[in-house]
Amino acid sequence: MSNQKGCVLHWFRNDLRLADNPALTAAATRAADEALPLLCCFIICPEQWKQHDEAPIKLDFLRRTLWELAKALEERGNYLFLLTANTFSEVPDVLETFVKAIDAQALFFNEEYAVNEHRRDQAVAGRLLPVMRSLHSYRDQSILPVKSIRTQAGEPYKVFTPYKRSWLELTDGSPISLWPKPPQTVTPDKPLVAAANRAATRANTAKAIDEVFAALELTDSTAWAAGEDAAHDELEAFIDSRAEDYDTLRDKPAVNGTSQISRFLANGTLSGRQCYVVATEARRRLKAEGASEHATKGFTTWISELIWRDFYIHLMTDNPRLSMHQPFKADTDQLQWNDDSSGFEAWCEGRTGIPLVDAAMRQLKQTGWMHNRLRMVTAMFFTKNLFLDWRLGERYFMRNLVDGYLPSNNGGWQWSASTGTDAAPYFRVFNPVSQSRSHDPDGEFIRRFVPELADLDNKSIHDPGKAQRKACDYPEAIVDLKTTRALAIERFKNLG
DNA sequence: AGGCAATTGGG
């Protein structure tokens, strides 16, 4: 047994960073105050993650993120230990065993809001409160805390624009500040480390982490830089050189115009607060240098996207059914979605015969990421032209995205499917060919991912003629855009 | 965070 009188434990989940981490800073502060060591843990949940459709590439990205995190924690003496619980229902057992093995006095973690995660945490609290001195949870996922924004009637907002207005008023009134760095804590002594080692896997080598992750199906994610340092580099690169043009370039899939940080937000390598603070600070500097409102519009638009993320997190927290495959608008559950597995497969594989849709779907399959504009285009084609159940598309995205994040992915799909609150009105159906002409005018993006069309001219590449398709060995469109659009509108209209 | 077709008004 350890000579030190116990320790403090931080449980990492979707907050894989040292900076601006409320629970971690609180844990380290408590440990420092009481001269206790601080240990950290992370729990691998193979079966649960399968049920949650976590993508193999996202799990590989997690593996690499944990390695970066573990190295940073090792340097501070806050060693990271890996535990395995097949499903969330096993987590209380697994944690209790570890907590007892290391004699943890207090457990710290940041809240998660989807139904299963919430239930897991309730069960953990019920199990551990009797055997520990204290449990501490912190609000972290969203920039403004969940349940903090309410209408004058005290209700959660259901529409983005008034929500955003209220969000901005709140942040103007009391600016967002970041959590201080976790203070240094005493190094755990040998008996404590030995006890922890017997109960879990210490993540002090890449090999040790890889062995634990051998229980999972992984897809190589090394094209995507991982870890906190990489995340800050990427954020800085965006803020310094691309954010100014975000407003005009973000809708062009052929251009690197978006922030490229969604994968870091998805697993908490970065917090939304950090992004917001960096962006508002950069905008303030520009204005101080005399920049016009127009010149800072890129920053303002990007900040608005961060608020969309908060909106969807808040919406899911206030409406837990959203994390259980339920539409926000209950009546849309009566829609008779098509049963069309060959259409579904053509969409997945990128051979629908609509060039931009196919380019986008191939980008997802090949890289694990898809441009935001194209997520809307492909989801709209899926739900309105193929008239397939949005839940199938939502699941396919989660299973393939390196940056899959339930609130945003669900929010985006329900927006496209017109089943969500403040969603696209059912009659506002994107035409993927028009979208192609306006956002990929020279077909540059299409050429990149649908190489068989590379030699077509800028005009016909968006919708090649019969002979051109034949010559390129490219399929005819699997649906007629005009008639399927009209049918979808008709079906939605009949709901009311 | 649209699309479409009918209409208008200038060449």
Next chain:
DNA sequence: CCAATTGCC
């Protein structure tokens, strides 16, 4: 013949 505008889905 055309771009811009309008009303509806």
